[in-house]
Amino acid sequence: MEWLERFFPYILAGLSVGGQYALIAIGYTMVYGILRLINFAHGDIFTVAGFIMVYMSATMPLYISIPLTIILTVLLGFTVERVAYKPLREAPRMSIMISAIGMSYLLQNLMWYVTGGLAKQYPVIPFISDSIVVWVTTTKIVTLVTPVLTIVLVILLQQLIHHTKLGMAMRAVSRDFETAKLMGIQINSVISATFIIGSFLAAVGSLLYFSNYPTVTPTVGAMPGLKAFVAAVFGGIGSIPGAVIGALIIGVSENLIKALGYSTFSDAFTFALLIFILLAKPTGLFGEKIIDKV
Amino acid sequence: MSLLTVTDLKVSYGGIEALKSISFDVRKGQIVTLIGANGAGKSTTLRAISGLVPVIGGSINFDGREITSLDTSKIVSEGIVMVPEGRKVFPNLSVLENLKIGAYLRTNADEISASIEYVYERFPRLKERHWQMAGTLSGGEQQMLAVGRALMARPKLLMMDEPSLGLAPLVVKDIFRIIHRLRDEGITILLIEQNANAALRAADYGYVLETGRITMEGEGATLLNDPKVRDAYLGHAKGKKSSEPEVK
Numbered sequence: 001m002e003w004l005e006r007f008f009p010y011i012l013a014g015l016s017v018g019g020q021y022a023l024i025a026i027g028y029t030m031v032y033g034i035l036r037l038i039n040f041a042h043g044d045i046f047t048v049a050g051f052i053m054v055y056m057s058a059t060m061p062l063y064i065s066i067p068l069t070i071i072l073t074v075l076l077g078f079t080v081e082r083v084a085y086k087p088l089r090e091a092p093r094m095s096i097m098i099s100a101i102g103m104s105y106l107l108q109n110l111m112w113y114v115t116g117g118l119a120k121q122y123p124v125i126p127f128i129s130d131s132i133v134v135w136v137t138t139t140k141i142v143t144l145v146t147p148v149l150t151i152v153l154v155i156l157l158q159q160l161i162h163h164t165k166l167g168m169a170m171r172a173v174s175r176d177f178e179t180a181k182l183m184g185i186q187i188n189s190v191i192s193a194t195f196i197i198g199s200f201l202a203a204v205g206s207l208l209y210f211s212n213y214p215t216v217t218p219t220v221g222a223m224p225g226l227k228a229f230v231a232a233v234f235g236g237i238g239s240i241p242g243a244v245i246g247a248l249i250i251g252v253s254e255n256l257i258k259a260l261g262y263s264t265f266s267d268a269f270t271f272a273l274l275i276f277i278l279l280a281k282p283t284g285l286f287g288e289k290i291i292d293k294v
Numbered sequence: 295m296s297l298l299t300v301t302d303l304k305v306s307y308g309g310i311e312a313l314k315s316i317s318f319d320v321r322k323g324q325i326v327t328l329i330g331a332n333g334a335g336k337s338t339t340l341r342a343i344s345g346l347v348p349v350i351g352g353s354i355n356f357d358g359r360e361i362t363s364l365d366t367s368k369i370v371s372e373g374i375v376m377v378p379e380g381r382k383v384f385p386n387l388s389v390l391e392n393l394k395i396g397a398y399l400r401t402n403a404d405e406i407s408a409s410i411e412y413v414y415e416r417f418p419r420l421k422e423r424h425w426q427m428a429g430t431l432s433g434g435e436q437q438m439l440a441v442g443r444a445l446m447a448r449p450k451l452l453m454m455d456e457p458s459l460g461l462a463p464l465v466v467k468d469i470f471r472i473i474h475r476l477r478d479e480g481i482t483i484l485l486i487e488q489n490a491n492a493a494l495r496a497a498d499y500g501y502v503l504e505t506g507r508i509t510m511e512g513e514g515a516t517l518l519n520d521p522k523v524r525d526a527y528l529g530h531a532k533g534k535k536s537s538e539p540e541v542k
Contacts, residue, residue, distance in 0.1 A: 168387065168391055168394065169398065171387060172387060178382075182366065182375070184371060186365075
């Protein structure tokens with residue numbers, strides 16, 4: 001049991017950070033599922049959500065600033081799609097990808113411009129920032145809340161996708177735009193809904209992630225954004241359960257590597273994993289199986 | 295009385311004129327067919343009516359209303375529903391979900407359930423397999439599902455793009471039996487077929503499309519016996535030449 005006592009705090013931290021990666025990864029994977037697009041701006045939306053929270057909480061109480069942060073982040077995700085992707089619906093895939101990269105740089109530079117590149121103090125959110133003793137370790141409550149909240153949100157999302165009309169439309173659109181149109185589905189509304197859900201989860205992930213850190217800078221979101229992307233590819237891009245499992249595996253692995261004293265290699269591990277999975281099983285753990293039959 | 299009137303319809307893709315001004319009528323309660331070779335513009339015509347491709351000239355009038363260049367979902371809600379070429383069922387949705395998504399624009403849950411029962415009655419096989427993913431059905435079953443899915447929208451005009459393509463002869467016979475039955479139940483049908491023989495036999499009225507123009511029209515039986523049509527599309531079924539080997 002001694003080894004378990006030693007590793008327990010790391011596993012706990014790993015599940016927590018994994019949950020945060022998962023909330024971002026779902027946005028990548030859902031957009032890919034529908035548009036076959038890697039939304040490079042998604043990681044930046046996550047970081048912008050951190051700054052929105054900084055500025056909102058400076059003037060408003062938390063019970064207003066938290067929901068407002070979520071709403072504004074959702075609005076940003078929706079706007080990014082309308083401005084940068086919707087006009088390119090009929091364009092070649094490469095054009096929309098370049099537009100996504102452009103959007104990513106635009107958001108990054110806007111953050112530099114607005115903040116002057118200075119680190120901004122992230123507000124302390126009472127309760128989830130409080131410390132708690134769990135078995136052999138002391139941690140913040142957010143560490144326990146994150147995996148639970150992640151699982152609850154993922155279950156709700158799966159219900160939405162498999163048991164509602166909107167979810168059915170999303171699955172149809174992800175397969176075949178034109179036939180979906182012939183059913184009377186308005187493709188653009190379904191795509192917007194996907195970006196709204198993805199940005200909502202990224203906003204929640206951002207609140208949980210940054211409450212672990214004292215400050216936010218324009219670049220600090222790049223790493224979790226990138227790791228969430230790796231998680232989505234590892235799990236099989238397009239698959240929501242895949243993204244969640246991929247994110248949890250990456251979160252826990254990183255922390256176990258730290259526990260073994262190789263902290264320097266924890267980031268390298270994630271990207272080595274990406275290279276390995278792309279070589280060994282490019283469709284990821286739960287990648288799309290093609291079941292076309294003529 | 296005509297349900298659909300197409301007047302001087304022009305469509306072009308990337309600088310190529312796919313339809314050079316075509317006009318035709320679909321009368322209420324009839325099966326009307328467009329026949330023609332590959333690339334004559336048959337599919338383009340249906341896609342233009344459904345609003346899937348932009349129309350650059352002419353007009354489409356349905357049930358007394360101008361529907362040219364409306365949004366596809368608006369056209370579906372007017373009552374024009376298409377069974378696309380190659381069936382295009384959603385392979386990742388169950389059979390039941392495929393039917394439900396056909397009723398996407400309808401809101402009354404009781405009426406939708408009644409429509410599902412109506413489709414199951416016509417295609418008992420779909421009821422047996424309602425839980426199965428549509429991608430696992432056979433080609434014939436997928437065609438039944440595609441027709442059932444279209445019926446879920448309660449069409450006034452059902453447009454069918456090559457429903458017999460790639461199906462076994464027995465299944466093709468079934469499909470044409472269904473088409474007749476739907477007509478008898480009051481659904482108007484616009485049918486596109488490469489299998490001109492079967493299409494003209496089934497149809498009340500037909501049009502012959504050649505490289506973006508309509509070159510001939512008439513009742514199904516009349517066209518079927520027209521020597522020019524026989525020559526071009528029916529492979530001289532009873533002519534002398536059929537017994538001779540083809541020499542180029």
